[in-house]
Structure formats: C-alpha cells, structure tokens
Amino acid sequence: MKIVPQLLYQHKKVKKIMVDGLSSIVYKSIDTIDTETDHYVATHVISIVLKGKLKIQTYYEGERFLASQNQVVFIPKGRYMISDIIPEQEEFEAVFFFIEDDLINKFLENKRDLISGKSFSYIMEYSEKLKFFTESILVLYQNDNNKYKELTKLKLLELLHLFYYSEQKANFLNILESLQKITKRNIKEIMEHNFDKPLSVEDYAFLCGRSVSSFRRDFKRHFGTSPKKWLTNKRLEKSKTLLTSTDLSINQISLEIGYENASHFITLFGKFYNETPKQFLIRERLTKMI
Numbered sequence: 001m002k003i004v005p006q007l008l009y010q011h012k013k014v015k016k017i018m019v020d021g022l023s024s025i026v027y028k029s030i031d032t033i034d035t036e037t038d039h040y041v042a043t044h045v046i047s048i049v050l051k052g053k054l055k056i057q058t059y060y061e062g063e064r065f066l067a068s069q070n071q072v073v074f075i076p077k078g079r080y081m082i083s084d085i086i087p088e089q090e091e092f093e094a095v096f097f098f099i100e101d102d103l104i105n106k107f108l109e110n111k112r113d114l115i116s117g118k119s120f121s122y123i124m125e126y127s128e129k130l131k132f133f134t135e136s137i138l139v140l141y142q143n144d145n146n147k148y149k150e151l152t153k154l155k156l157l158e159l160l161h162l163f164y165y166s167e168q169k170a171n172f173l174n175i176l177e178s179l180q181k182i183t184k185r186n187i188k189e190i191m192e193h194n195f196d197k198p199l200s201v202e203d204y205a206f207l208c209g210r211s212v213s214s215f216r217r218d219f220k221r222h223f224g225t226s227p228k229k230w231l232t233n234k235r236l237e238k239s240k241t242l243l244t245s246t247d248l249s250i251n252q253i254s255l256e257i258g259y260e261n262a263s264h265f266i267t268l269f270g271k272f273y274n275e276t277p278k279q280f281l282i283r284e285r286l287t288k289m290i
Contacts, residue, residue: 002038004039004042004043004045005022005042005043005098006022007039008026008028014026014028015027015028015029015143017141017142017144018149018184019152020152021100022043023043023099023100023152023153023156024097024098024235025095026096026116026237027093027094027095027138028092028096028098029091029093030087031087033085033086033087034085034107036082036084037085037286038080038081038131039080039082039083039087040080040199041075041081043098044099044179045074045075045097045099045102046074046075046097046246047072047073047074047075047094047096048071048126048134049068049092049094049285050093050095050099050134050192051087051089051092051093052086052091052093053068053084053085053088053092053210054083054084055067055083055084056073056075056082056084057083058079058080058081058082063079068121071123071125072126073122073123074122074124075176078207080194082241095137096259099156099160101179104160106125107161107164107176111173120171120178120187120193121200122177124163124168126153127167129166133159138226139156176204182210184208184210185207186265187215187222188222189203190207190208191204191208191219191223194207195231195235196234196235196256196258198258200259201215201216201228204227215227235257235258236268236269236273238257239253239257239269242257243280243281245282247275250266253265254266269282274278
C-alpha cells in the first residue's frame, strides 16, 4: 500500500506546484490506464479531474466515487482505497489539493454555526470560479519548482473560501463537519491485514476509527501489548519468513514489511535477534545443509 501525498511527491508524472509538508498542490498527467492501485490517504484531498476519469473505492464504510472530467471529489484522510485512473483519448489530468486538519480547523473557526449536519455528496461541481482558480495556479506556478512554498497554505485557504462563497456552500460545510465523526472499525481485522504497511501509530488509529488514546487502550485490550511492540514483532517475524522463502534483497524485504529505511530494519532485526538479517540467512542455510 502506498501513502499519499508522499507517493505523489516521488512520482515521475507528477509536478509539485506548491509543497509545504503534507499541505500541497500537485498536478498529475498520464496517458496509460492505471488500475487497482492501493493507497492510504494521510491528508484530506480535493481532487479536480481535468481530463479522463478517476474511480475510487474505499474500505471505509464501502464508499465509491467516480469523478469524470470537470468534476471535483473530496477524499477525507484515513481512507484505505483502491483507485483506477482511466484516460480519455489517451490523456488523464488532475490537480490534487492536499489540506491538513489544522488548516481546515482554521478555516472553520468562525463558521461552525453555519453547519447544518444534513446529508452531502463528496462529488462536487467544477464551477467557473474554481476553474479560473485552478487554471491560474497552473499558469502562474506550475514550472517554478516550489519557489512559492510559503503561499501553499494561503492558496489552500483561498480554495476553501471559494467553496464557501459558492452555491455548494452547504454541501461543502457538511463534508467538513463529517470529518469530525469517526466510525469505529474492527481493530483486530485492520491490524492483521495491514501491519506490514508503512503507517504510523497515528495513521493506524485513524484507519481503525479511533483517537490515538482510545486506539492504544483498545489495542492493549485486544493484543495484550502496545501497538509499537506488536507491529515490530509482526513485521520482523514476516521478515524472517521472507528471508528464508524468497530471493528478495534486504531493501526489498524492508519495504515489504513497512520500513522504508533499510538501515532501520537492520538495526531492529539485530536488536531483537542478536544478528543481522544476512547473518540469520547464512545460519539458516547452513542449518539446512547439515
């Protein structure tokens, strides 16, 4: 599973227009079908499809979205999703606005009394004002190599206000209100299926529909230990299996068990087993030869 927006920052087909930590504006253009790609959404994202189609299925209450050309989709953070990118006439283009919680909270400071709590749709209209805003971003800043980093959050706040001062205001505010509501999910099922993903304890808490404190408490009740210790044990056990049953390199195994830094994996392995992964593999092979 890949993590966004971090994945997009490394993608060859993505232009980083403005990036300030996890707050960012990025542009993606591809000409081939990209199907069944799994992602974990670490930051709320407003996606504007300029060409082609973006099909999304999340494993959070079974949500499904299909955003076509000139449509907008809001994807809340904490979603584990499968996405299909479908070019039309060999082109797919989209602009992604990644917006962190603190920015949304700042935007809502004086607007909470206007939220009605009614039903809403994550798919929204690509209005003329939004179009003008997006096109101006692409024209003015696309090729400047993040020169205007300090404008990132200002531009994202401007985008939020464009929705607020539009006919989509009520729907948009209801989306933002829904972000405060977290549905608890089966913690054992989520963790057993995703322990090898490169997620933090905070990410796992959100994926399980809990605050960090309640996640730690519920986790201890289910597993009898802390999330960090359990994750380390599960990942290292899997690494031993991969070492003896595959031809994967140390770097590849590190990625397979959720560690993007191979040195960190080697250090942890040595701490737990008193030998490096390579020493373990050599010893296992010698044992089988005897």
